[in-house]
Amino acid sequence: MSHISRYDPFSMEGVPDLFQGLFRPLRAAGGVEGQAGGIRIDVTEDEGGYTVKAELPGVEKNDIDVKIDGNLVSLAAKIERGSELKEGERVVRRERYSGSVSRAFTLAAEIDDEKASAQYKDGVLTLVLPKKVASARKRIEIG
Template identity: 40%
Template sequence: MAYDMKPFNRDYFDMSPSEMFRDFGRQFFSNFPETKSVRTDIKEMEDRYELNAELPGFTKDAIDVSYENGLLTIKAENNMMNEAKDNEGRVIQKERSFSNVKRMYSISNVDEDNIDASFKDGVLSLSLPKLEKNKRKSIEIKEG
């Protein structure tokens, strides 16, 4: 019985170490969950901050937004591998993946009770109203 010494159908004896590592990494890591970054635009207006975050491939229900202690957190999880079975024909190949993202932003002076969020065409839009100047807590500094 002969054994094939070519993992992934490649002859690693004819490759440089960097080619071997790159090829092995591509094969090895292709089976792990994908983690992506959230591309974000943040604008400061006079009365609010406007944030647009790209979350393509996610649904509104898969996104979680929270704001606590001056920290805005956006999390999204997409598990396309658990899709409903197709009763039409035989599935030969399924190219869906599990992906998740999490991004945190330090944004202070936000009226957290009036944050507005919407999601359309893969873009999460947040309007973060600023606290009114007279609502800011000012601390008096005493001598001594």
Template identity: 40%
Template sequence: MRNLMPYPLSATTDTLPDMFHALLRPIHHRTEDAAAGMGMGVDLTESDDGYVLKAEIPGVSKEDISVEIDDNIVTIRANKDQKKEDKDEGRIIRQERFWGQVERTIALSRSINESEAKATYQNGLLTLSLPKKADREHRKILIE
């Protein structure tokens, strides 16, 4: 038995990870391309009276962005349509530009005063000014 040749794809510590990476590489690249093309990176800052949430949403018009506030939950949705392009230039070799819908939901520690919330969108950056609701006063109940 010692004279048998080992199988050419024997599972050594070097080849096994390479085999799995090779199998998953197409899936991995598609996920990276979509995230790079239409990710929604956010920055969140808090002060005593509110939050400021900044979200990067490049290549989307402000009409295609919606923001919903439900108590302390903020949901941002953006939709980027695929544009029809003239195919006379040749066949597509690689297409990385993202189109579709992206959504981000963020839970905050305090409730938001929805009526005073403001949103601006400029140069691909959505900025939300989210004032906190006033603390509810605790009321003591007199026991009779």
């Protein structure tokens, strides 16, 4: 026996399936949401400041650039993969990213860039970013 169902021309059922993967190439190129070529980070906060851990596997320490401007933190890295082909070999598939990646994010408090420190070990960049001590507010008399 067949099952009879009513057709609804305004139904949104099935619409998400139409767009499955439509934006995937853009996300992969920009490194969004942990796709290839992106910088994945973890940020923790305590009373004194922030700790940022960024995954940068295969990057040389000299190829990493960190900039702090107030509460804006910018990370950039250059990833180079040398040609590892021997005579008679050919590339069948290449998935490892080569090029430059960058990421910028803002934190809730300004950073004391004079006391900030960075360490790079085993493909993880660790930034210790102390918060800037708030200066006392000065009241200005209106004359």
